Amino acid sequence: MWRNIASNFLTLAIVLLIAAAAAVAWAKREFSGPGPSAVAQCVQIAPGASLNAVSNRLAEQGAISNAYIFRAGADAMGKARELKFGSFLVEPGASMESIVDTVTAGGPSTCGTEVVVRVGVRANTILLRDMNPDTGAYEEMARFDPATDDAPPAIAAAQDLSDVRLSMVMAEGVTSWQVVEALRAAGFLTGEIDDVPPEGSLAPDTYQLSKGGDRNQILAQMAARQEIILAEEWEARPFGLPYETPEEALIMASIVEKETGVAGERPQVASVFVNRLRQGMRLQTDPTVIYGVTNGQGILDRGLRRSELDAETPYNTYRIDGLPPTPIANPGRAAINAALNPDDTDYLYFVADGTGGHTFSRTLEEHNAAVARWREIEAQRGLPTDSPVQTGG
Structure with missing residues (x-):
């Protein structure tokens, strides 16, 4: 009798093991296979939300097929405690595994109002x-x-x-x-x-x-x-720059920021102004004059007038030596870096080239030729050709 009982128990144990293995295999397929949602969904994770609450919410939305499998899979991945606050877009048919990656990776929110x-x-x-x-x-x-x-x-x-x-x-x-x-x-x-x-x-x-x-x-x-x-950019600066204080570097960075919208040009633009400071030349940059006119309150929707270029103001770099007294805008890190790490050039002039960028010149003769080309472009575009040109005009 005991032999029969043992045999039956062994048989039952084997059946249970097979069933358990099958259940685990099914759960793994459910976790890593395509999800049930046919549409994109926005998953919102509140600050301090629990995995249990999130999994139940996902199941209610129809983004996952089983909340328990989602929690077990997240635990197996070692991410059960790594939920990130935010709103995240879940693509149609996303697997539970990919959803776990999405809601634990962090970064900027990708959906939600x-x-x-x-x-x-x-x-x-x-x-x-x-x-x-x-x-x-x-x-x-x-x-x-x-x-x-x-x-x-x-x-x-x-x-x-x-x-x-x-x-x-x-x-x-x-x-x-x-x-x-x-x-x-x-x-x-x-x-x-x-x-x-x-x-x-x-x-x-x-x-x-x-x-x-x-x-x-x-x-x-x-x-x-x-x-x-x-502070970080000033600490990492090379020697020999014509700035005595971080504030002076910030002033230069603001000028660089306003002079070009082409990111790769910032170090070249900075080199022009650094070279001019080293040689005792005036900066002659329109954005500083404009700031003196507007005081930073809005934009100047017209060209500078000759009277404004001739006026004696602290921001008229056609009239003053060196830097203006304050920055003329709030520069980003890239412009600050450029001001403190200018390209090694012998450029002293630059002017618009018609493509959004600038033509850089070493001599006044080269610059005048570049200005003439820019005047031709202005005329072709029906723009006024008597407006000031940048640096060195």
């Missing part, structure tokens, strides 16, 4: 981004200029959502006044800004905002980031 305050050189814009349910793509849904327009209903409604993401994108080369105006236009923020921060002191970057956040704290964060960047 987002209101972005963009500080641009020409204008500030507030825009709404969200996932288009028809295409599954993350798209811009609405935008407006807070200086001239009222918020569209879609943006006004989005700002009141409990799970909306809020951010500010500050472009390189904007002025501190433009940043302050953008913060004041963001109605979901709080706090009165009494004074515009010193020019150049704010770091262009993307900043995460929160509903009810204090505007002055955001400015403090921008200033702290710029201080770190400038």
